[in-house]
């Protein structure tokens with residue numbers, strides 16, 4: 168589903184490499200953590216996965232397509248299959264909760280009737296039913312995060328990327344959110360979650376891509392997870 | 400109060416199925432400036448267009464009314480500088496009129512009375528002078544069956560044969576220069592309209608570029624969520640289109656209002672200073688289409704600008 172071949176990446180022409188020699192393959196329906204210290208390049212690697220940036224060198228294959236060969240319109244179509252929950256949410260502050268969540272559906276030109284039904288349902292489900300017409304700046308951090316997650320999953324993406332989704336939350340809500348991801352994964356969504364929260368990684372025991380010095384290394388937690396799985 | 404109306408208005412729009420822009424375009428300060436500019440441009444366009452229509456109308460009235468009309472003059476002074484007596488002038492005039500009457504190329508012949516002649520020349524010498532004070536020329540208004548130069552040449556020859564004093568005054572020469580002057584004005588108006596269009600397009604492009612720069616973060620976000628260039632462009636198009644339409648309606652109506660006043664003044668003043676201006680319903684309809692045209696121009700200009708600028712974004 169996703170294949171990174173010898174990927175290197177830097178933000179500017181003469182900047183330093185943020186990522187180098189990154190190689191990995193994610194199977195359809197898989198669930199991975201992406202770990203690494205702050206500044207290790209998790210967010211950058213995510214941005215390559217949602218095609219927000221193009222690698223400086225190497226080959227990315229997504230959904231069976233080599234992304235550097237694609238036209239702009241084909242890239243847009245591809246991105247519609249990816250749901251992203253950004254570290255800083257990136258909600259549109261002038262739009263209501265409803266319109267924020269509806270955005271991915273409108274972008275893929277779904278009929279407005281369908282948009283209304285699905286969005287109302289999902290907003291109720293994440294517990295923001297009373298805040299449909301509120302603007303994000305009037306809501307709490309936790310409520311904004313729920314808008315962000317609703318927006319990421321509303322269009323039933325094949326790939327869900329979440330960048331530090333538990334970063335701003337106390338453990339209780341964080342674990343509930345993780346439960347949602349588990350559920351989506353069981354329904355077939357491929358999931359990658361960037362986190363530096365070792366506790367979560369250990370608790371859920373999914374394979375882990377570990378970023379150290381701008382490249383992936385086989386992580387101990389990964390091995391532990393494998394061992395745990397082997398035991399059961 | 401005002402904000403209440405505004406809120407009601409936006410709720411009504413939402414009810415009708417319009418929704419907010421995905422980009423906070425309505426928060427830009429330059430919107431009002433663009434409305435004002437397009438309004439001003441539309442106002443000028445109305446003046447330029449109605450000027451053109453009025454000129455068109457006038458020139459066609461002039462030429463259709465005058466082209467087959469010729470004046471024969473028996474002047475009070477011969478080419479050699481001798482004065483002719485009133486009696487001679489009258490005799491020559493009558494002779495010409497009676498002989499020309501049966502000419503097949505001529506439709507009608509009419510000797511102008513002294514009162515009519517005085518009416519014609521009164522703007523130059525004033526009405527207070529009595530007829531007897533100055534010698535008056537004899538004038539015959541002739542209407543030709545055809546307005547081609549062959550009939551005109553034949554008439555010239557005939558007149559010369561009948562009277563050695565008579566002179567032919569065709570309206571062709573001064574009418575021709577008047578029409579070419581009018582055409583110059585029309586070209587000028589068209590030129591002004593083009594400049595107006597160009598300036599409006601430039602302003603719209605600059606506005607769109609500014610808004611793209613201000614909202615580049617949001618545009619980038621939409622891109623990352625899979626929005627195509629077309630989708631993003633539509634947001635800007637709709638916004639520019641509505642601004643241009645608002646401004647243009649305002650400007651066009653003001654322009655029509657001013658033109659209405661000018662037309663009324665021109666018709667009320669007895670036609671001495673300003674010639675009577677008439678603007679046909681067709682012209683008014685055309686002018687009323689200006690807002691639609693402005694909106695269309697704004698839409699196309701925005702689309703090209705956005706698509707072009709987006710190409711340069713990742």
Ligand SMILES: Nc1ncnc2c1ncn2[C@@H]1O[C@H](COP(=O)(O)OP(=O)(O)O)[C@@H](O)[C@H]1O
Pocket residue numbers: 178185203204205206207208209210211212
């Ligand atoms: N937009 C950017 N332009 C330039 N450098 C950046 C940008 N974003 C991140 N970086 C740099 O890239 C490195 C990795 O950052 P990031 O991917 O955000 O790491 P993480 O998400 O693991 O904290 C950091 O050194 C950071 O300073």
Ligand SMILES: [Mg+2]
Pocket residue numbers: 209210211254330
């Ligand atoms: Mg990060």
